[in-house]
Every structure is written in structure tokens, then in C-alpha cells.
Amino acid sequence: MTDEADTLTLGVLGGMGPAATLEFLARLQAYTPADRDQDHIRVLADINPRVPDRNTPGSDAGAVLAEMAGALRGAGAEVLAMPCNTAHAHADLIQRASGLPLIDMIDLGAQAAQESGALRAGVLGTKGALRLYREYLAARxxxxxxxxxxxQEAFMEALYRIKAGDDGADVKRIMKGFADELVKAGAEVLVAGCTEVPLVLDPEDVKVDLADPGDLLARRCVAVCLGYEPTPVFVG
Structure with a gap:
């Protein structure tokens, strides 16, 4: 049983894409130890599919995300989460605009890769996500x-198919092929560096460990909001 006074309200910047956000919210619910409705975390979610494409150079995604974060704070959010890897390029702007800490899913993915004991991590993600993971992995x-x-271009085509609702056998086969290519290229662990990847790729589909930052983010949000782990601190 959870004391409401001891819990934090989570603000979720979502909609990138909508299916991945709903999967994240379902995992939040599943990972929360609860005997009754009132034991669950209060979640304020802005599922905004109108956020400009994070993969388009010069898009206004950062400004839109900053506005969303500020509105979530105004609605009562005390800590933020964003189940989109690529959008973490705007993490500093989001935190400065809202004054709230953002639980960093890129850090969680890189940490999981390191804890596997691997020295080389294969990342299935957009170009923007790859830049972030390269930095975080290098620091480790x-x-x-x-x-x-x-x-990589073919991967993006498959990614947009998933965003369009295609999670059938063909796209699953294609994604497994990408994972196999990374392993053959020397990856000792894989990171699902886009939240759409786990919608079609399961751990048993690959020959090495598969880190799912979205799943790790859900677990960390539960731990932080229930007070099991400290709230991250943003130093702007």
C-alpha cells in the first residue's frame, strides 16, 4: 500500500510514436506494486503526435517539447519521462524550460549495455539516437x-512502417535481420535505441543480450516516483 504523500507525480512527454507511448504506460502500470487503484502512480501524459519529426534537420521539435514540459509542470508533474530516444537530444532544453528533472533513458540503455560486460554495443536507432548513444557509451x-x-536507410524505412501500424511477420523478420547484422559486425550486446524496435523484436530473437531502454525507463520511473530510488537532479 502506497502513501500518496510520499509519491511523485510523473509527467510523460509522449506521442513519439503513440504506440510506443502506450506500451510505456502499460509497463508503468504493470511494474507498480499495487493492491488498489490508489497505490498506482499519478501520471500526467501529453501524447502529442504533432511533435515535429525528430529525424528532420532543423525541425522545431525542441521548442514543442519544451512547451509540453512546461505545461506538464503547470498541471502538477514533479519529474519527467520521455519514451523516445531521439528526442533526448533536447533533454537540456526540456529541463531548463520546465525546471523539472528528466529521467534519462539513454543513460539507462548505456548502463545496461555496460552491465552486460560487453565492450561493443550494437544500437538499433535513428541517426540522432546513434549520436547520443555513441557519447554515452564512450563515457563508459x-x-x-x-x-x-x-x-541504416533501410532500418528507417522499417521504423516508419512500424510507426504506421505494421508489426507483422515481414517487418519482424527485417528487424531481426538488422540485429543479426550488428552481431556479425562485432556487437556483444544490443540496445533497442528506438522505442518502436521492441514492438517487433523480442530478446529471444537475438543471439546476445538485448537492452530495452523503454522498459528500463518504466522501471526507473516507478522506483523514483515511489521513493525507492532518488529523484535525478538537473544541473543546468
């Missing part, structure tokens, strides 16, 4: 393995 003395340019 790890190397990043990515798809070659042509295959």
Missing part, C-alpha cells in the same frame, strides 16, 4: 556498432 569506455549507411 565502450564502442558503438551501427549499420552501414545503406542499411
Amino acid at each position: 569506455g565502450m564502442g558503438l556498432v551501427s549499420l552501414p549507411p545503406g542499411r
